[in-house]
Amino acid sequence: MAARQPFTDSDTADEAVRSTCDDATTCKRYATSKGYWTDPYVQYFVRSVGERKAPEINRGYYARVQGMNHLLDAFLRKTECDCQIVNLGAGLDTTFWRLKDENLMPRKYFEVDFPMIAARKIHNIKTKPPLSKPLIETHSTDSLLLDGHSLDSDRYCIIGADLRDIPGLDDKLKKFHLNPELPTLFLSECVLVYMTPDQSSKLVNWASDTFHTAMFVNYEQLNMMDRFGQVMIENLQRRQCNLAGVEVCQSLESQKERFLKTGWENADALDMMTVYSVIPQDDVARIERLEFLDEKELLQQLLQHYSICWATKDKLKLGLSQVAF
Numbered sequence: 001m002a003a004r005q006p007f008t009d010s011d012t013a014d015e016a017v018r019s020t021c022d023d024a025t026t027c028k029r030y031a032t033s034k035g036y037w038t039d040p041y042v043q044y045f046v047r048s049v050g051e052r053k054a055p056e057i058n059r060g061y062y063a064r065v066q067g068m069n070h071l072l073d074a075f076l077r078k079t080e081c082d083c084q085i086v087n088l089g090a091g092l093d094t095t096f097w098r099l100k101d102e103n104l105m106p107r108k109y110f111e112v113d114f115p116m117i118a119a120r121k122i123h124n125i126k127t128k129p130p131l132s133k134p135l136i137e138t139h140s141t142d143s144l145l146l147d148g149h150s151l152d153s154d155r156y157c158i159i160g161a162d163l164r165d166i167p168g169l170d171d172k173l174k175k176f177h178l179n180p181e182l183p184t185l186f187l188s189e190c191v192l193v194y195m196t197p198d199q200s201s202k203l204v205n206w207a208s209d210t211f212h213t214a215m216f217v218n219y220e221q222l223n224m225m226d227r228f229g230q231v232m233i234e235n236l237q238r239r240q241c242n243l244a245g246v247e248v249c250q251s252l253e254s255q256k257e258r259f260l261k262t263g264w265e266n267a268d269a270l271d272m273m274t275v276y277s278v279i280p281q282d283d284v285a286r287i288e289r290l291e292f293l294d295e296k297e298l299l300q301q302l303l304q305h306y307s308i309c310w311a312t313k314d315k316l317k318l319g320l321s322q323v324a325f
């Protein structure tokens, strides 16, 4: 059998993609410091609040987090938490701790990211007691660490892997007992856009082939072919960061098609402007009072350039296709 060529971590393009993890965490840290939502754990991944972010950026992150959480919590309710979650390209995301605090834990919560990011996250967990405490009920901190790039405990697992290498990903997830028989939720938040359409299709195809009852929730760019989208692409290119999957980010239809072509039974998609108008409006009114926003049009444009797409397949007939906003 020919040896598989792994993607090299030193690749400059991959380095630029990995650095987007800090952007996401820094923006989430700033927005929570302003009171957009509560996250007592993000401070352990980014120490300082950092420089000011514009109100439209904070509102955009608010919509992103509320939108993802809404679908995630709906999946947990449908499955009564008898399920597993796989967060693909999780970066320094803190959802595991939120679920733990809210008593909403699935049977097991998996995260995958490049080995370098996984190692950073594991280091933070090992050295910050508020992060490690929920994990060490049945393990010592030493037994949590299997190697520098993966961590395993009863309910939480972090895996260092490249999402473009499906056989490698599949091997690692099996090694950590991902169970194909359990209802499974896949989350990807600003991740698939960094892969070519062929690579992301293979990934979502692997998910639909492997799990008979599953939901995939994907947040990423939209309407990228217009002028505003082109400026977003150019800004990232200036940082050597290439949106290799931008073709799929043309429209809500192209987002849904990626799933419908790869074995998923249903797919829905909304732009974030719509999500912003359907999430609980009393809380939206609260956050809109936090900071004065001069340029409403800019917020609108920004929200129109991101989307959430969710796809389901449901052999166990749990009613996953009814999950909506």
Ligand SMILES: C[S@@+](CC[C@H](N)C(=O)[O-])C[C@H]1O[C@@H](n2cnc3c(N)ncnc32)[C@H](O)[C@@H]1O
Binding pocket: 017, 018, 019, 020, 021, 024, 025, 088, 089, 090, 091, 092, 093, 112, 113, 114, 117, 161, 162, 163, 164, 188, 189, 190, 191, 194, 195
């Ligand atoms: C914009 S960040 C988002 C992080 C997190 N999902 C969030 O929203 O806070 C994108 C993440 O995807 C990861 N990523 C992108 N391509 C990947 C790949 N091929 N394999 C593993 N991780 C990848 C990056 O390392 C980074 O942590």
